[in-house]
Amino acid sequence: MATIPSYLSWKQSPPPETLSTGLGDVDSVIEGCPRGRITEITGPLSSGRTSLLHSILAEASRLGEFCALVDGTNAFDPATAAAVGVNLRRLIWVRCAGNAEHAMRAADLLIHSGGFGLIALDLCEMPAHALRRIPLSSWYRFRRAVENTPCALVLLNRDPQARTCASLLLEMKRERAAFTGSTPVLEKAAFAVIPRKPLRPRGAEFEARRWCNVRCHPHPGDRRARPRRPARSRAARFLRSSNRPRRTPSCCPSPACAS
DSSP, rough: OOOOOOOOOOOOOOOOOOOOOOOOHHHHHHHHEETEEEEEEETTTSSSHHHHHHHHHHHHHTOOOOOEOHHHHHHHHOOHHHHHHOOOGGGGEEOOOHHHHHHHHHHHHHHHHHSSEEEEEOTTTSSSHHHTSOOHHHHHHHHHHHHTSEEEEEEESSOOOOOGGOOOEEEEEEEEEEEETTEEEEEEEEEEEEEEBOOOSSSSEEEEEEOOOOOOSOOOGGGGOOOOOOOHHHHHHHHHHHSSOOOOOOOOGGGGOOO
């Protein structure tokens, strides 16, 4: 009995290239953010979501790639990102002022425009009712648009939104925090990265320290460290100006014009 050869088989796609997170321990677990795929980072407030995003942006800009950040609630701090190592000259910052529809539309335009190595969509502080209005078809559209491109699409949310459209789902948790000073100030914190999709036998952990842009102990030779003269009141300035001798206008040499 003759057998008919079958040419039907499962489509085997090669493993995607990855973008490093800039954290060795995290890359050893998740192998970086896949390019041409959606990576979703979730977690509650102060769970390390923004710290991980800053590290990914710094690594992408270090490689010379252009990045885009769609900031849903204008929560991005350029000074902190620059201190971490993000090259702001290679970053496009789109502020949406709490409008989820504008954020989704801006992300759609950036994905279809091409030329970006990393596009981040931050929806962490969006109201829950605004996130519920985002249709699931939008995430399918994003997944289809980013396929076969060198761009890594990173989403930041409190809870998973892309669901099956995300190839990598990370859950963030704060493990411990250290405070200093009489008035408690956060000095450093340790965060845990737990892969939820695909599942991994273990997670990773990284530490973030407080960055301060205030010079607490200025150098004596620094001009900014010199004490300022006390400000005079409005009455003192008026008395000082009224006691000054009046000069004769240059247009008329007569002393009578000065009275």
